[in-house]
Amino acid sequence: MEQQVKILAVDDRYENLLALNSILASPHYDVIGLQSGEEALRYLLKESADHIAVILMDVQMPGLSGFETVELIKQRKACQDIPIIFLTALSTSIEHVLKGYHVGSIDYLFKPVHPEMLRKKVDAFVNMHLNHQKIKLQSELLQKRTLDLEETNRKLAEAEEKLKQQNVLLENWVEERTSELVDAHQKLLKSQEHFKKMFMLSPSLMAIRRLPDLTYLEINESWKQYTGYGDEIIGTSMDLLRTEQGEPMKCDEVIHNLKVRYETKSKEMRTALMSTEIIDIENESCMLQVAVDITESLRFEAEMARLAQLNLVGEMAAGIAHEIRNPMTTIRGFLQLFRENDGRMQKQYIPIMLEELDRANEIITEYLSLAKNKQSHQHPDQINRIIEMLLPLIQAEAVMSGKHVQYQMMDCPVIQLDDKEIRQLILNMCMNGLEAMSIGGKLRIETYREPEHVVLLIGDEGTGIDEHHLEKLGRPFFTTKDEGTGLGLAICYSIAARHQASIEVQSSPKGTTFYIRFPVLVDGADS
Known part of the structure; x- marks a missing residue:
């Protein structure tokens, strides 16, 4: 579809814009009505001037006059070639006409405008615009073809130069190729020699075995020293590897740092970390086994x-x-x-x-109570129920010391709990949190659900725990208090261990938070 030619009509009176649009109505024209000089300038800043054939500009407008608007339009390089026709109904003096031509207009018409004359003038400017566009396009095509031709000539020259260079290179190729082959052969021999030395002198146990029957092709000195077997094993498929339970195993796949056991010639069982790779030797697929003996470690x-x-x-x-x-x-x-x-x-x-x-x-x-084998009477229960029973006691203790308790309990599934032990854990941690804070501090108690855990969060706004003390948390008789046995937190860790729960601690100068994660029952139902 042919693109419409744009004609800008600038007049502060809407009825004048309607009249111009009616006069210039055509499927080939897109008449754009603008009601001020400022609006015309904004339009020209946003839109491309290439498709604007002519501007019809009213002289007398509030704000910027037509003359002032045209002066500003002509200052923009992209708009300098757009023809402008002034339309006015107020002044027909020659001074105004000359001023119109001076600021850059092409014509100066007086209102009421004769429709046919305006149409003819606009058609003429549109034809000039279209011809200019065609000439510009042809000029661009001609310039592109010229550049393409120059590029083709340059490439032909380069190709001719390359052809000469290739002829020179071709004359010396056979001699250089022969020299490269000789050097490559010597490097291959050196590489094989280096690999042989690395293989034989490596402190790791190394063996090369043929696939798929795992016949021994080569073993190094460390392999001989640790296993006690010598060259008598070459050509056999004896497998010395055992599982950690002592059962024979066949290592015929790629592994990395797998913990295995191997049996020496003297029937001693030793432990090693085994890694394997598949390599090609003389077009034959082989298995390279590398083991690091860690028995003494x-x-x-x-x-x-x-x-x-x-x-x-x-x-x-x-x-x-x-x-x-x-x-x-x-x-x-x-x-x-x-x-x-x-x-x-x-x-x-x-x-x-x-x-x-x-x-x-x-x-x-x-x-x-720290004993791991202490009997724990666990049964399916709701941790929120236990917290709700303890909240009055915790809040009373907080009020007595001038502190506050904030709690938020989300819906959590049933988990295995020992009611008495969990009460002790919650009370110990809450009392520790209250003691760690000054007056006005807030103790947070929250519960929420994770994919595989129910989380109990207990956090305070104390001064935090020193980093070098964090690793000692839970150790019996370790305490930072002036009074106390240092068994309270250790008991909490023991209770968590008996519930298969984990305790994570995050501490900063703004406070300390404990996250106790209890495993969810496999068949547990959400509350």
């Missing part, structure tokens, strides 16, 4: 773990001794006093002694 790690456990036991023993020694010292002092007073004991001392004994018993009871 595992023994060392086991010994280090044992020593770490002994160290932890020592720390716990020291903690118990420290915590129990205080009440025992008190009781011993009173018993000494009792002996020195010929068996007479003042009644007010007896409650103190009983209180100290109860304190020692409480420490021992809390310590025993």
